Amino acid sequence: MEDDSRFEEFVAERADALLRYGYLLSGNPHDAADLTQEALIRLHQAWPRVRRKQAPEPYVKMIMARLHVSIWRVRRREAPGWALPETARFDSPPSDSDEGLWQVLATLPRKQRAVLVLRYYEDLSDTEIADVLGVSRGTVRSHASLGLARLRSVLPSPSAINGSPA
Amino acid sequence: MTDRLEPRLRSALGTAATRAPQAPARFSAEVVLRSRRRRTRRHALVAGVCVVAVAVPVAVTVTRDTGGGGIAAVVTATPTAFEDPLRNPDPVGKRLTIDNPSEGRPLSLWYARARNGATVFCRKYTSRTGGGTEFCGEGPVIDGAEATDQGSTESFPPPVTGKVLHYGTAQAGIARVVAVREGGGRVTGTLRTPQGAPQAIWTVTVSADEPVTAFEFLDGLGRTVKRIERQPPVFPETGAKPVGSTVEMPGGLVVGLYETPDRSLIWKLEGRAVAMNTLSPGGPLTDMGGRPMKAELREHEDRWFGITGSGTARVALVLRDGTTVTADTRPEPWQAGDFRMFAGTQRRTDDIYAEGFELVGYDRDGAELWREDHGPTR
Numbered sequence: 217m218e219d220d221s222r223f224e225e226f227v228a229e230r231a232d233a234l235l236r237y238g239y240l241l242s243g244n245p246h247d248a249a250d251l252t253q254e255a256l257i258r259l260h261q262a263w264p265r266v267r268r269k270q271a272p273e274p275y276v277k278m279i280m281a282r283l284h285v286s287i288w289r290v291r292r293r294e295a296p297g298w299a300l301p302e303t304a305r306f307d308s309p310p311s312d313s314d315e316g317l318w319q320v321l322a323t324l325p326r327k328q329r330a331v332l333v334l335r336y337y338e339d340l341s342d343t344e345i346a347d348v349l350g351v352s353r354g355t356v357r358s359h360a361s362l363g364l365a366r367l368r369s370v371l372p373s374p375s376a377i378n379g380s381p382a
Numbered sequence: 383m384t385d386r387l388e389p390r391l392r393s394a395l396g397t398a399a400t401r402a403p404q405a406p407a408r409f410s411a412e413v414v415l416r417s418r419r420r421r422t423r424r425h426a427l428v429a430g431v432c433v434v435a436v437a438v439p440v441a442v443t444v445t446r447d448t449g450g451g452g453i454a455a456v457v458t459a460t461p462t463a464f465e466d467p468l469r470n471p472d473p474v475g476k477r478l479t480i481d482n483p484s485e486g487r488p489l490s491l492w493y494a495r496a497r498n499g500a501t502v503f504c505r506k507y508t509s510r511t512g513g514g515t516e517f518c519g520e521g522p523v524i525d526g527a528e529a530t531d532q533g534s535t536e537s538f539p540p541p542v543t544g545k546v547l548h549y550g551t552a553q554a555g556i557a558r559v560v561a562v563r564e565g566g567g568r569v570t571g572t573l574r575t576p577q578g579a580p581q582a583i584w585t586v587t588v589s590a591d592e593p594v595t596a597f598e599f600l601d602g603l604g605r606t607v608k609r610i611e612r613q614p615p616v617f618p619e620t621g622a623k624p625v626g627s628t629v630e631m632p633g634g635l636v637v638g639l640y641e642t643p644d645r646s647l648i649w650k651l652e653g654r655a656v657a658m659n660t661l662s663p664g665g666p667l668t669d670m671g672g673r674p675m676k677a678e679l680r681e682h683e684d685r686w687f688g689i690t691g692s693g694t695a696r697v698a699l700v701l702r703d704g705t706t707v708t709a710d711t712r713p714e715p716w717q718a719g720d721f722r723m724f725a726g727t728q729r730r731t732d733d734i735y736a737e738g739f740e741l742v743g744y745d746r747d748g749a750e751l752w753r754e755d756h757g758p759t760r
Contacts, residue, residue, distance in 0.1 A: 220414055223410070223414065224410035224411065224414065225410075226410075227405075227409060227410035227413055228409075228410050231405035231409050231410070232402075232404055232405055235402045235403050235404065235405060236399040236400075236402040238402070239398065239399065239401065239402035239403070240395055240398060240399055240402075245401075245402065245403040248402055248403060249403055252405075253413060253416070256413045256417075257413055257416050257417045258644070260413060260414055260417035261417055262644075265668050278643075279643065279644075282643035283643065314390075314393055314394040314397045314398070315394075317390055317391060317394035318394050318397075318398050321394070332391065333395065336388065336391045336392045336395055337392070337395040337396070337399070350641070350643065364387060364388075367387060367391070368387060371387075371390075
């Protein structure tokens with residue numbers, strides 16, 4: 217019971233952050249909710265061991281990333297336990313540049329997108345990303361390079377968006 | 383270019399993150415409930431999970447046996463002292479306790495009233511190994527529904543008995559419940575109303591090898607009142623490919639390493655999964671409480687097998703009548719942890735946990751290293 221209490225404290229404190237991470241990985245709120253719930257269920261089942269041997273947040277983020285890039289889409293297990301709002305919530309209106317980039321991110325292969333999210337949102341090093349995804353550091357670099365190249369090839373430069381020469 | 387793209391990427395991700403969904407109230411409690419239900423499905427394989435004591439004075443139930451179930455029913459007359467009043471609301475009516483066909487142990491089902499006044503469904507599950515779970519709620523809303531599907535004993539690997547129990551609720555107008563199977567077969571279940579319960583409780587027992595895709599509920603005239611379509615659970619381990627080579631073990635068992643993405647050993651017999659040892663997180667040979675274990679034993683029919691520490695060269699299974707069988711351990715080839723594997727057979731019983739046994743580990747010189755006494759669980 218004490219373990220459950222600590223687990224619930226962890227979820228209460230970090231659920232929103234994990235949902236944001238899930239949203240960036242998956243690109244839509246429904247998959248974010250599924251991904252977060254599934255990873256937290258797995259964390260709960262492993263809670264005593266995870267608490268003893270490693271921090272729970274890196275563990276749950278590792279599970280979310282690996283689920284997302286591997287088996288998640290074809291093996292969804294349970295519907296999320298709550299209804300999502302119909303409309304997205306904007307704390308601030310996205311700029312054209314941000315929105316355009318977000319749309320191009322959605323076209324990237326899952327592993328490339330995950331690498332970019334881990335590197336540019338989670339601020340992880342390539343070695344840390346390699347651990348999270350269970351791949352080599354070289355593979356991380358390769359995915360990052362391919363993902364960035366794809367973004368560069370599709371996106372107009374910021375100066376073009378602003379209507380001034382580069 | 384990279385210098386410009388990277389800050390734009392950080393900005394876009396930061397902005398997008400503000401559009402993420404927010405966790406609802408009581409999200410953590412919801413996760414815990416779902417986790418417990420899944421753990422129940424997995425049969426609470428590791429002994430040591432807290433079980434609340436049950437008082438089981440037998441009373442008569444109102445039973446509407448519609449012909450297919452054939453499960454002996456008894457009802458507890460005394461509500462259990464709940465561990466946590468926040469999670470275990472007041473019972474409404476008596477408990478229905480049946481023989482769980484997946485475990486050969488009791489399973490209790492009952493109604494309760496949540497703090498918000500809603501009717502919720504509760505279950506207490508006991509595994510063959512002596513572990514168990516008890517929890518209320520989470521299933522579909524009962525109030526106002528003619529019938530609901532509240533859960534099953536489906537698991538990966540499938541129950542060792544090869545049978546799965548489905549259960550749920552049904553209003554008074556329901557006279558018959560039928561499970562529709564993937565291949566089109568139909569299995570009739572049983573309806574029972576425990577004394578004082580607001581509705582009946584239905585159960586259907588089916589073979590584990592053919593999932594149920596729908597439940598049909600019929601009135602007294604044989605008319606279908608409600609049909610619940612069902613998506614059988616998909617376990618990631620089911621279609622997973624082994625990492626590296628597999629190892630042939632005694633008794634026809636084949637064991638492989640799988641990443642789904644947690645690392646697990648899956649034991650197969652004639653290509654079908656029969657047992658699993660979870661290796662991550664935290665490594666092998668730790669129980670659900672995080673405590674170190676001498677061995678993780680699994681069983682299937684007359685086979686007993688599992689993993690033990692790297693210093694153990696031989697494992698002995700000592701049954702209650704003194705019958706002793708032994709198995710030499712083998713190294714694992716995947717460098718997946720500090721453990722060795724063993725497998726053997728015994729002919730005395732198909733339920734070693736029922737009467738209890740001892741498991742003993744020996745080193746290469748035959749000296750006893752450890753001994754575990756597993757008391758009877760039935």
